[in-house]
Amino acid sequence: GQNIDQPTEMTATEGAIVQINCTYQTSGFNGLFWYQQHAGEAPTFLSYNVLDGLEEKGRFSSFLSRSKGYSYLLLKELQMKDSASYLCAVRDSNYQLIWGAGTKLIIKP
Amino acid sequence: NAGVTQTPKFRVLKTGQSMTLLCAQDMNHEYMYWYRQDPGMGLRLIHYSVGEGTTAKGEVPDGYNVSRLKKQNFLLGLESAAPSQTSVYFCASSYGQEHQPQHFGDGTRLSIL
Numbered sequence: 001g002q003n004i005d006q007p008t009e010m011t012a013t014e015g016a017i018v019q020i021n022c023t024y025q026t027s028g029f030n031g032l033f034w035y036q037q038h039a040g041e042a043p044t045f046l047s048y049n050v051l052d053g054l055e056e057k058g059r060f061s062s063f064l065s066r067s068k069g070y071s072y073l074l075l076k077e078l079q080m081k082d083s084a085s086y087l088c089a090v091r092d093s094n095y096q097l098i099w100g101a102g103t104k105l106i107i108k109p
Numbered sequence: 110n111a112g113v114t115q116t117p118k119f120r121v122l123k124t125g126q127s128m129t130l131l132c133a134q135d136m137n138h139e140y141m142y143w144y145r146q147d148p149g150m151g152l153r154l155i156h157y158s159v160g161e162g163t164t165a166k167g168e169v170p171d172g173y174n175v176s177r178l179k180k181q182n183f184l185l186g187l188e189s190a191a192p193s194q195t196s197v198y199f200c201a202s203s204y205g206q207e208h209q210p211q212h213f214g215d216g217t218r219l220s221i222l
Contacts, residue, residue, distance in 0.1 A: 030207070042214060042215050043152075044213070045211070048208055098151070
């Protein structure tokens, strides 16, 4: 079967750095996406990785290792508005997105 | 630019009732998707469409039907609602299926009593 694993919940302090991990086992790989979802709202696109390495976008970076089936999302200079769930999704061999259950990130002052 | 619009936002149904959820996108996207999101689980694909007039089954299609008569609209129907269909339903659209991200509507919160 196909599986995406993420921690259920993480807590971090405002101004700090947090790394959210995602491991996957899917039938094929055609890219990995990270989305942010605030409570009661729609998921919004953060980043996309298809090749190994780090992609940086402002305070957010995403890393991929295809050989290890592993990705992480790095959030720097945390702000209270970063409190949200972060969803990892892998595009499989049929080009369908397989979604993790999401990591709820709690930011404390 | 409205993006992806879902109606209604909330609905309560009784078991056995039917209803249709509407999704409209104004981005000229070819691909459209219906997902359900349940606590502790990832988004699960119900049905999707790769273009006007086409539909295909996703991971959890049973109990749902869809239609894509116009490129901008994707309808999700529940013929005979069951309590197991209580969920938050998200519609999404994308320009393509490769590196292009999916854009989501605000969701429909559906309760089946």
